[in-house]
Amino acid sequence: MKHDNIERNLGILLVLTMLAISAGGLVEIVPLFFIKETVEKVEGVRPYSPLELRGRDIYVREGCYLCHSQMIRPFRDEALRYGHYSLAAESKYDHPFQWGSKRTGPDLARVGGKYSNDWQTQHLNAPRSLVPQSVMPNYPWLLKTDLDYSDIELRMKALRTTGVPYSLTQAEYDRNVKEFGEDVAKSLHIPDAEKNLVAQAQLGNYDTDPGKLSEMDALVSYLQVLGTMVDFKKYDDDYFVKFR
Structure with a gap:
């Protein structure tokens, strides 16, 4: 009632x-x-280095996220094709994240190290020279355009305000040494950003042209780090193992 x-x-x-x-x-x-x-918290996940960060910005600028996702779902077919499902911690320093909403091309969450720098450069420059059935557009200007990194410190400072642990002070640098190790901490120190960016590009020679620092260097460096920060052998669980 x-x-x-x-x-x-x-x-x-x-x-x-x-x-x-x-x-x-x-x-x-x-x-x-x-x-x-x-x-x-997942061991190995770190913020992007200056060169990788600049490459990520180019990735977003060129709209790569419109055709490629970076989120492997915990389903059998996803695990068999791409590998271990995506962990939330892998996107903790992404602003914004690149999970995507559709796949015209394959998921890129584990593309790092899957192909050589030469392959990535050629694929971005002329995709159908390597994958005849590809519908991906050519990006020849990436090789021809010098990388502008004059504002890399400002980009890192902007991300620092969102919580990404790039360092400005000695105390912040020491914190990063404790958290990520000295080698990584050096790459996260904003005052040395330009020097670190050039050093990584020269060492990696991502665009296969050692005499030029191009936008291709930055983008390939970003692609080559995707999925490589975490040792997934440590995180294989029964759910994933049974798919192998």
């Missing part, structure tokens, strides 16, 4: 509905304020 009265009285029903929603919301939301991090 009381239940019938509540349903017939719009005012009472509205108030009780709001109370129920509020109680449920509090139960779901309040605990999050007491959790230091909602993303589980």
Whole structure:
């Protein structure tokens, strides 16, 4: 009888509905304020180096995310084709993340190291020379265009405000040494960004032209790091192992 009265009285029903929603919301939301991090820490994940970061910006600029996703779902067919499913921690330093919404081309979450620098450069320059059935457009200007990295420090400072642990002070640098190791910490130090960017490009020779620092260098360096930060042998669980 009381239940019938509540349903017939719009005012009472509205108030009780709001109370129920509020109680449920509090139960779901309040605990999050007491959790230091909602993303589980995974060993190996680090922020991008200056060259990789510049390459990521070019990746976004060219709209690569419109045809390629970077999110392997925990399904049998995904695991068989691409490898271990994507971990949330892999995207913790991505602003914005590159999960994508469709796949005209393959998922790129594990593309790092799968092909050589030569292959990546040729594929970006003229895709059908390597994959005849590809519908990917040519990107010849990446080889011809000198990489502009004059604002790399500003880009890193902007990401620093979002929580990406690029360092400006000695204390922040020491924190990164403890968190990521000295070699990685050096690459995350903003005052040395330009020097580190050039050094990585020269060492990696990503565009196969040692005498030129091009946009191709940056983009290939970014592609070659995707999926390589985490040793997935440590994170193979029963769910993934049974798909092998």
